[in-house]
Amino acid sequence: MVSASIVGVLAGLILAPLLGGIINRVKALFAGRSGQPLLQPYRDIAKLLRKGAVFSTTTGEMFGVGPAIGVAAGVVGLTLLPLGGSRAPVAFSGDFLLLLGLLALARFCIVLAALDTGSAFEGMGASREVAFSALAEPAMLLAVGALVRATDAQSLSAAVGAVWKQVWQPSMPAAVLVAAALAVVLLCENARIPFDDPNTHLELTMIHEVMVLDHSGPDFGLVLYGGALKLWIFSALLAGVLVPVRCGSPWLDAVATVIGTFCVAAGGGAVESTMARLRLVRVPQLLVGAAVMAALAVLLVR
Amino acid sequence: MTLVLLAIGVLVATGVAALPVRCGTRAGTVTAAGAVGAATLVVGPALRAMLGASLPGIKRVWSVPLGTFSLGIDALTGVFLLIIVTIGALGAVYGVPYLTRTAPGRRLGVPWCMYNLLLASMLVVVTARDGVLFLVAWEVMSLASFFLVTFDDRTEEVREAGWTYLLATHIGTAFLLAMFLLIAEGGPLSLEAQVVRPTPLASVAFVLALVGFGTKAGFWPLHVWLPQAHPAAPSHVSAVMSGVMLKMGVYGLLRVLPLLGPPAVWWGWVLVGVGAVSGVGGVLFALAQHDLKRLLAYHSVENLGLIALGLGLGTLGLASNLPVMAALGFAGALLHVVNHAIFKSLLFFGAGAVVAATGTRDLDQLAGLGRRMPVTARTFLVGSAAISGLPPLNGFVSELLIFLAALAGISERTAGVVAPAAAVLAALGLIGGLAAACFAKAYGVSFLGEPRQPLAAHDPAPPMRRVMVLLAALCALIGLGGAWVVPGLTAAVATLVRVPFLELQPVLGGDVGRILAAVGALGAFFWVLVLVLLRLRKAVLGEREVGASPTWDCGYAAPSPRMQYTASSFAQPLVELFRGVLHTHHDVAPPHGIFPRTARLATETPEVVEVGFLRPLFAAIARLAQRLHVLQHGRVQLYVLYLALALLALLVWQLGGGW
Structure with missing residues (x-):
């Protein structure tokens, strides 16, 4: 049991950047391009970690602390993350809030690192980032509430582990709503289309990317890796709810969930290929919609 | 309990001792020493009470009608005692150099005396076990903090904040008075946690307590005084008011809720x-x-x-x-x-x-x-x-x-x-x-x-x-x-549950x-x-090439600090999103022409409860009060007539046997 949990954390640490590669390949497939290699995100991070850096003369200590905290929060978050039926190394009642808190802490520090540069563009990105994430938070907590209500388990590992037995059969609509809310939050928190376009060329339209414009070298490598960890956490959580494989062996459950995680990433790539980015004024509506879906799920359970 | 009484004595004594001191820093040092001394006295009993030790209280006969001089410490009191003395002492230590810098040359005897009086009154509030004593301490606390809020009384804004606060806190106290009268049912009111007496009017008392204590705690929409008073007060006072005094409202609720009997779901x-x-x-x-x-x-x-x-x-x-x-x-x-x-x-x-x-x-x-x-x-x-x-x-x-x-x-x-x-x-x-x-x-x-x-x-x-x-x-x-x-x-939780x-x-x-x-x-x-x-x-960076350059501003060659995001611009998306709640005023003079000379944007978010509800309400009360001018002409003869009529009415009533 323990070994499977530890392997789950290692899998997250190692496989996280792969999700970005999968998304890019799927997008290339849709566009009829051959696309970048699957392992390109690893190469990017490795290259950045080997480089020197250029710092803005405006920045101070916060600028360097932000990316480090982003990665540290992601790593600690991984220790709370179950892979389907395979429990996380650490599980306790209410660990949902710690996981969300860690991700919020990472965001808070990246936002401050952006403000540290004194650039109007980075300020703009930071301002949008905090606005959207503030609206995504209630949706996330209500989805957690629905999950807890459906499974009667108060920790992440127990709740996700119990999904197969209880949620999918009696309260199908609630499960669908929870999954939909989680998916919306995933796309928002990880700066994907329809909330943010990771490939945009214009700083004015960026949200997440513009915040890290001034980061270079190892710092930027940490930013990318922290982002990958965050995407992994959200995708694995969604996959844990969506993939109903609970065969009793933590190893098989974990493998099924990892495959599910890849499928979630592929789904994200498909969304990005077929949708345009929403206008900024529409984004809050979608997030409030997600919160409403999650609230409905709370009501519909059982 | 004796130690707490001693601490209250120390606070009052050093506060009074600071009154005649001319030099602001010295007055502050005296009171700060008192506050720190009081803290060292109280921390011990507060911690012991918090951990569940039962400490003896004090009960004396008091000449005030319906009142007994009754003090006690239980676990709940212990928690609040602890934050009062800790933050109070730290605030005093901070306040001495702070006021020396921000108000140089002023005589600070009175504000410092009020500071210690505020701490002392809060100590009494949380230890009082009698309704009348509680209310008296509550009132002293409100008045002391009023004088602290109006520290900078030469500024119009500060005076206004002070009046708002004074009014709000007294409206709150009025509700508390009604609530205490209601649950005491005419007799003296003991606040001992053991005496649970469910009254039929418990729900009314709950609402009165919520309004009364909520005004102090700053629950919406009773918080109107708060955003005015905190900026007006000196920072160490804001810290104590916000960090500790608001909590007296919470304490009051926690102390009174058990007296109301088993709570209703609503x-x-x-x-x-x-x-x-x-x-x-x-x-x-x-x-x-x-x-x-x-x-x-x-x-x-x-x-x-x-x-x-x-x-x-x-x-x-x-x-x-x-x-x-x-x-x-x-x-x-x-x-x-x-x-x-x-x-x-x-x-x-x-x-x-x-x-x-x-x-x-x-x-x-x-x-x-x-x-x-x-x-x-x-x-x-x-x-x-x-x-x-x-x-x-x-x-x-x-x-x-x-x-x-x-x-x-x-x-x-x-x-x-x-x-x-x-x-x-x-x-x-x-x-x-x-x-x-x-x-x-x-x-x-x-x-x-x-x-x-x-x-x-x-x-x-x-x-x-x-x-x-x-x-x-x-x-x-x-x-x-x-x-x-x-x-x-x-x-403490056990007494509440x-x-x-x-x-x-x-x-x-x-x-x-x-x-x-x-x-x-x-x-x-x-x-x-x-x-x-x-x-x-x-x-890693130590052994690599590290360069420095200006911030990348998307190719713009001459960024200036004024181009940075300001607080207003940072909050704009959320403020815009919730404009239905906030009603932010925008005062815009947009740039005109190819070479605009000036442009201006100012935003202000007034307190919606105050502007939308309280001002009209008080204006209406003022208009009604105007009607009473009929009675009040300023003619002494008429007033004498009123007196005579009132005496006559009393005489008739008395002759008729009263009630």
Whole structure:
């Protein structure tokens, strides 16, 4: 049991950047391009970690602390993350809030690192980032509430582990709503289309990317890796709810969930290929919609 | 108890001794010594009471009608005693150099005397076991803080804030008076926790208590005085008022609720509703502010809202016979009382350091203070993260307890529990997200980036710095060591949940203790990881080529500090989104022509309750009062006639046998 949990954390640490590669390949497939290699995100991070850096003369200590905290929060978050039926190394009642808190802490520090540069563009990105994430938070907590209500388990590992037995059969609509809310939050928190376009060329339209414009070298490598960890956490959580494989062996459950995680990433790539980015004024509506879906799920359970 | 009485005596004596002192610094030193002395006297008994020791009270006959001079300490009192003396003493230590700098040459005897009187009266409020004594101390507390708010009485704004506060606090006291009369049923009122007397009018008394204590605590929409009074007061006073005095409202509610007998379910709903509205409303209005201290004042409304959420879940748990949920809710509320006292006073101290260094509270004027004031910047950052409920700091621990209470409720079957629990979850999420946004703004624009104008700012005097560092360390310690702190609240929570201490021990000491131990361990792991990463980063960058250049502004060649995002621009998306609530005024003079000479944009977010409801209400009252002018002509003959008529009426009544 323990070994499977530890392997789950290692899998997250190692496989996280792969999700970005999968998304890019799927997008290339849709566009009829051959696309970048699957392992390109690893190469990017490795290259950045080997480089020197250029710092803005405006920045101070916060600028360097932000990316480090982003990665540290992601790593600690991984220790709370179950892979389907395979429990996380650490599980306790209410660990949902710690996981969300860690991700919020990472965001808070990246936002401050952006403000540290004194650039109007980075300020703009930071301002949008905090606005959207503030609206995504209630949706996330209500989805957690629905999950807890459906499974009667108060920790992440127990709740996700119990999904197969209880949620999918009696309260199908609630499960669908929870999954939909989680998916919306995933796309928002990880700066994907329809909330943010990771490939945009214009700083004015960026949200997440513009915040890290001034980061270079190892710092930027940490930013990318922290982002990958965050995407992994959200995708694995969604996959844990969506993939109903609970065969009793933590190893098989974990493998099924990892495959599910890849499928979630592929789904994200498909969304990005077929949708345009929403206008900024529409984004809050979608997030409030997600919160409403999650609230409905709370009501519909059982 | 004797030690507490002694401490009250010390506070009053040093306060009075400071009155005639000419030199402001010396007056401050005298009172600060008194405050610190009082703190050392009280900490011991407060801690022992908090951990469940039963300390003897004092009961003396008092010549006041219906009153007895009755004081006592129980676990609940202990918790509040602790924050009063700790924050009070730290505030005094901070205040001496602060006032020396911001009000040089002024005679400070009276404000310092009032400061110690405020502390002493709060000590009496939490130890009083008699209704009349409680109200007297309550009134002294309100008046002392009124004189502190109006410290800067030459400014129009401050005088107005003072009047608003005085009015609000007395309206609150009026409700309290009615409530005490109601539950005392005409006799003397003992506030002893053991005497539970359910009255048929309990619900009316609950509403009266909620309004009366809620005015002091600053629950929405009774918070109107708060965003005026906190910016007006000197920073150390704001810290004590926001960190401690608001909590007297919470204390009052907690003390009176058990007297009302078993709670009704809807009391819990009302408290949850009040908490959600205060929390979200407070943080939204905070986002729209660009006065640093006004912003912090609105965050007090938000945090008291969080406390009300905990109280609501606790009451709901009591009413629905869910003791675990009740214990978690009350424990979360109590811990948040302690935590808020710590980080809010830290933030007000930080704001005071900024004001002392720059002379302005306007966030749109500030930027880049971090390099010039490193200690203030770091401690303010810790406070900002803590108040946003981010792990691994103390704000997270209390929010986790409230979250656990909501999780306990959401698995229940009855809709009357599930719906409020879900509301608490949504509110917690929204409040947390918005608070993080607001403090990213408050910290980011004032301490980070490039200064907008040349500033000669520097860190404050060593005592002020030490106070801030100490509070920041407390934030971090409670964040990691929640497993040791929360069991310490068990005795206080047991009196609220009305179960024996030993029954709660397995919940708060055992289960919650294990949860918080895990949180602490992961928090420590997190800090280690951060340190390792930063060490690695430093080592790696040390041997590589590191360049420096101006900030990349998308190819723009001549960026200037004035182009940075300001507080207003940072908050704009959220303020715009919630414009239906905030009603922000925009005063725009847009640029015209190809070479615009001037352009201007000013925004202001007035207090919606005040402008939309209270001003019209008081205007109407004033108009009605005008009608009474018919009676009051200023002619002495008429007044004599009134006197004669009144005497005649009394005579007739007396002759008729009275009632």
